[in-house]
Amino acid sequence: MLPMEPTDETLLAQYKQGDPRAFRALVERYTAPLYNFAFRLLGDAMEAENITQETFLRVVGALDRIRTDLPFKPYLFRIALNLCRDAGRKKRAVSFDDWRADSPHADEVMLDDAPALWEQMADEELRAELHAAMERLPARYRAALTLRYVEGFSYAEIAQILNLPLNTVRTHLRRAKQQLRTMLRTAPPAPRGPNDE
Amino acid sequence: MMSEKHLTNEQIEAYIEQGLDAWAHEHLAVCARCRARTARAQRVETALQTLPRAETPRDLAARICAVIELRVAQEEARRARMPLIAVATFFSALLAVWFGLEMLFVLEDNGALYFASLLASQPELLSTYSFDAVFALIELLPIGEIALTLFALLTALILAQQLVETARPPALAFK
Numbered sequence: 486m487l488p489m490e491p492t493d494e495t496l497l498a499q500y501k502q503g504d505p506r507a508f509r510a511l512v513e514r515y516t517a518p519l520y521n522f523a524f525r526l527l528g529d530a531m532e533a534e535n536i537t538q539e540t541f542l543r544v545v546g547a548l549d550r551i552r553t554d555l556p557f558k559p560y561l562f563r564i565a566l567n568l569c570r571d572a573g574r575k576k577r578a579v580s581f582d583d584w585r586a587d588s589p590h591a592d593e594v595m596l597d598d599a600p601a602l603w604e605q606m607a608d609e610e611l612r613a614e615l616h617a618a619m620e621r622l623p624a625r626y627r628a629a630l631t632l633r634y635v636e637g638f639s640y641a642e643i644a645q646i647l648n649l650p651l652n653t654v655r656t657h658l659r660r661a662k663q664q665l666r667t668m669l670r671t672a673p674p675a676p677r678g679p680n681d682e
Numbered sequence: 683m684m685s686e687k688h689l690t691n692e693q694i695e696a697y698i699e700q701g702l703d704a705w706a707h708e709h710l711a712v713c714a715r716c717r718a719r720t721a722r723a724q725r726v727e728t729a730l731q732t733l734p735r736a737e738t739p740r741d742l743a744a745r746i747c748a749v750i751e752l753r754v755a756q757e758e759a760r761r762a763r764m765p766l767i768a769v770a771t772f773f774s775a776l777l778a779v780w781f782g783l784e785m786l787f788v789l790e791d792n793g794a795l796y797f798a799s800l801l802a803s804q805p806e807l808l809s810t811y812s813f814d815a816v817f818a819l820i821e822l823l824p825i826g827e828i829a830l831t832l833f834a835l836l837t838a839l840i841l842a843q844q845l846v847e848t849a850r851p852p853a854l855a856f857k
């Protein structure tokens with residue numbers, strides 16, 4: 486038999502039956518993803534640590550109510566997202582208020598064929614530039630991009646986590662990428678470039 | 683502008699996501715400009731797919747496990763304490779009632795209650811008896827029973843308070 490990693494739901498069920506190692510395995514599995522997610526959204530390492538811990542505490546606190554027949558990972562990120570929203574609201578630095586709004590010029594059919602600075606960049610460099618550009622995106626776009634590309638969630642799962650219609654998720658992702666390309670094209674590899682949020 | 687309409691950015695995203703769209707495909711075959719745009723979009727797509735996670739503090743998972751295990755242990759201890767405190771509260775209350783009744787019986791027996799009610803209904807008696815009356819009343823008091831009643835009552839109150847605190851809904855959720 487192949488040594489198979491137990492699924493999240495199996496681990497959760499085992500924990501519910503009183504096996505503390507099962508929860509430790511879940512914490513080890515999801516600490517890095519949750520930390521990354523919170524850090525991308527809030528840009529604050531301490532806050533990201535707190536939110537990661539609090540997310541797991543919430544799970545333990547709600548253990549009796551959690552269903553093991555539903556996917557665990559989206560549930561986990563949903564908790565983390567809500568905690569990030571609360572933290573962002575408190576800090577007022579990260580605005581989630583425009584969560585559903587679309588920027589007015591997002592639909593512009595601008596041909597993005599100006600010579601791009603990043604075309605000569607090595608992949609490594611491009612990724613660094615992307616990171617920097619992502620920090621300047623609205624929080625809702627950052628959330629969608631991180632969930633999609635770093636965590637590999639499906640559109641349906643992202644819709645569930647963000648509590649948005651599927652089509653809105655699709656639009657968010659496309660616009661996020663368009664904005665990223667615009668930023669990459671217009672922003673030289675400098676601390677801050679023009680920002681048309 | 684070329685004679686034919688170029689692909690919109692939206693269409694390029696859709697093309698990268700879902701692949702073949704007959705019209706887009708045809709246009710890309712003839713338009714170098716849109717081909718270059720598509721290639722750039724594809725490169726961003728690929729770069730996004732290989733985006734690394736932020737570096738996690740090394741011991742974060744271990745620390746979180748420790749915090750959770752501590753909270754769970756506290757929670758279990760709390761639950762284990764509950765029945766004991768409940769029983770203790772019940773018996774202290776019972777003792778308080780028992781000693782209280784005993785005290786009443788004694789007061790009834792030795793006439794202190796009657797004497798006190800007499801003084802209450804006719805306050806002028808107090809001046810005639812003056813100090814003697816007060817001393818007489820104090821002498822009649824069953825100090826032992828009173829002390830025991832108060833002590834049991836106090837214990838019951840403190841235990842009840844603990845019981846309420848322990849029975850509170852789990853404080854696992856916020857710090």
Ligand SMILES: [Zn+2]
Nearest residue numbers: 688689713716
């Ligand atoms: Zn074209």
